[in-house]
Amino acid sequence: MRKLRDWRVRTSRTLQVVDAFVILWAVTGAYVIRFGFEPTFVGTGQEASYVWVSVALSIVWWSMLGAWNSRQSRILGAGPDEYKRVAAASLWLFGLVAIISYVLRVDTARGYVAIALPVGIVGLLLARWLLRQHLSVNRQRGDSMSRLMLLGGPGAVAHLAASLQGAKHAGYLPIAAYTPGVQDKTATEAASGLPVMGHEADTHMILDAISRCDADAVAVSAGVQLHPQTLRHLGWELASRNVGLIMAPALTDIAGPRIHTQQVAGLPLIHVTTPSLEGGQRVIKRLFDIAVSGTFIVLLSPLMALLALVVKLDSPGPVLFKQERVGIEGSQFRMLKFRSMVVDAEARLAALADKNEGNGVLFKIKNDPRVTRSGRFLRKYSLDELPQLFNIFGGSMSLVGPRPPLQREVEVYEHDVRRRLLVKPGLTGLWQVSGRSNLSWQDSVRLDLYYVENWSLAGDLVILLRTARAVFHSTGAY
Known part of the structure; x- marks a missing residue:
């Protein structure tokens, strides 16, 4: 039996202790707030102390x-799997408490449950988030990672290795490759630089390669030239050695909710649903935009008035900058921003073309001489974009979506890139929380298309929360 890596054991034990502490804190707090120090619980004619109820609840909660x-x-x-499981276990527990109380006609104190449940769930999720930040820092240094041997064709192995190396927070470290059936028997995989442990489509040779590179798991990518029966035997052998088996199909930029697995004749068939861009989903998104943008317009109106005064006093010209942008399905709209450049900025654009530091399609200069003093501050914290709340309230933009492009940018779009026009452009989006102007054009397009294909209201909420952090750190803002 293969021993688990030290980081797994250490993290699991830490979670056990942290979970126990949070649960005891929540239950004890609910006990004291609701009952004081001398409560009694009356049910079916017998008295039982809520101390024992709290002890039992804590043990069962921790066990669940x-x-x-x-x-x-x-x-x-x-x-999100970790958070979902924590919430599901907690809600199931208190659901069972409610059912048992009803069936046995036990008069459970509702105030006690109403305090313990939300406080406990919030505490557990917060603790998990803090531990996740610590784990992420370790993984950026190369620690607390699962060592992977990648099994598949050269192209698929290179793509999978690049994807995993760009997402170290996921905890997977590619250490070697195994390319069965490949004729070009090189010692190193050209694109990824990983050492190639072998090419034979044989279970024993693959297992020997796993032992030699000391892998924790095997990731089977697309293009693997192995018979299904060989792959099945490999899975059995890996299970007996406590080595993980990960299947990495040739699906990119597809979110979990669109993927469904169905068992047919022993085969796990993966169904990918068509993205929903119409009907009820669009109505929900629009109602959300109206409610949030309207609220922010009211709350931030004093700040916007102050910023307007600053812009007016800093340099001559209008307070607002109005520019034609391309919206949903190629429609034109006038986007509003606080003016952060001199009035003749557009006329001076041609003279600065050779100094473009953007990603090719987009024009960006870190130290743009056209930007005013107040404009630099506004851009650093994205305050110049606040007037776009009126665009959102009016319906030409959304809170979350792809970046609103210029007409000249749309004219050079490739066919696939035009899919980003299927939804309204956004005040923020994956492009902003992932680096903004520091992103390459390819990365910007990939993020926008991912959003279009996998939109959800929950995803919008996550992006809005991440936007606050991105704005505060002002990464890629210029």
Whole structure:
């Protein structure tokens, strides 16, 4: 039996202790707030102290977190699975408490439950988030990672290696490649630089390669030239050695909610649903935009008035900058911003063309001489974009979406890139929370298309929360 890596054992034990502490804190706090120090609980004619109820609740709650596999190493550090399991285990527990109380006609104190449940869930999720930040820092240094041997064709191996190396927070470290059936038997995979451990389509040779590179798991990518029966035997052998098996199909930029697995004749068929861009989804998004933008317009109106005064006093010209942009399905609209440049900025653009530091399609200069003094401050914290709340309230933009492009940019779009016009442009989006102007054109397009294909209201909420951090750090803002 293969021993788990030290970081897995250490993290699991830390989570056990942290979960126990948070649960005891929540339950004890609910006990004291609701009952004081001498409560009694009356049910079916018998008295029982709520101390014992609290002890039992704490033990069962802690155990259910383990039963729901919320401490598994494969879900720690990345993705929503960890948080979902914590919330599901907690809600199931209190659902069972409610059912038992109803069936046995036990008069459970509602105030006690109403305090313990939300406080406990929030505390557990916050603790998990803090531990996740610590784990992410370790992974950026190359620690607390699962060592992967990549099994597949050269192109698929290179793509998978590049993707994993660009997402270290997920905790997967490619250390070697194995390319069965490849004729060009080189010692190093050209694109990824990973050492190639072998080329034979044989289970024993693959297992020997795994032992030699000391891998924790095997990631089977697209293009692998292995018979299904060989792959099946490999899975059995890996399970007996406590080595993980990860299947990496040739699906890119597809979010989890669009992927559904169906068992047919022993085959796990993966269904990818068509993205929903019409009907109820669009109505929900529009109602959300109206409610949030309207609220922010009211709350931020004093700040916007102050910024307008600053812009007016800093340099001659109008307070607002109005520019024609391309919206949903190629429609034109006038986007509003606080003016952050001199009045003749557009006329001076041609003279600065050779100094472009953008990503090719977009024009950007870090120290643009056209930017005013107040404009530099406004741009650093994205305050110049606040008037776009009126665009959102009016319906030409959305809170979250692809970056609103200029007509000259749209004219050079490739066919696939035009899919970003299927939704309204946004005040913020994946492009802003992932680096803004520091992104390459290819990365910007990939993020925008990912958003178009996988939109959800929950995803919008996450992006809005991440936007606050991105604006505060002002990464890529110029």
